[in-house]
Amino acid sequence: MIKGVLREPNGAPVVVLGLSGENMARLMADEPIVVQLAELGLPALRILLMGGRTEADLTAQLTEKFGPPRKTIKQEPDR
Numbered sequence: 001m002i003k004g005v006l007r008e009p010n011g012a013p014v015v016v017l018g019l020s021g022e023n024m025a026r027l028m029a030d031e032p033i034v035v036q037l038a039e040l041g042l043p044a045l046r047i048l049l050m051g052g053r054t055e056a057d058l059t060a061q062l063t064e065k066f067g068p069p070r071k072t073i074k075q076e077p078d079r
Contacts, residue, residue, distance in 0.1 A: 001017065001018060001019055001020060001023050001033070002016065002017075002018035003015075003016065003017055003018075003035060003039070003040060004016040004040065005040045005041065005042065013042060015037065015040065015042070015047075017035060017047075017049065019049075024051065027049065027050060027051025028051045028052070028053075030050075030052075030061055032048050032049060032050040032061070032065075033048075033049040033050075034046055034047070034048055034049075035047045035049065050062075
């Protein structure tokens with residue numbers, strides 16, 4: 001995995017997370033990856049990256065690890 005921060009012309013940060021084939025295999029094996037943004041000089045937030053074949057698979061993983069979801073957010077593709 002590569003991690004980094006780029007800056008837009010207006011100075012806004014863009015977090016870069018480059019996943020290797022091994023990372024993708026781990027995600028699809030229900031092994032989430034946690035990234036600490038503070039390591040990149042950003043506010044101390046954590047990002048959880050996960051993988052699954054379907055949204056139902058992802059929801060099941062979250063429920064197993066954190067309990068039933070209080071709110072589900074569906075990301076629509078950019079157009």
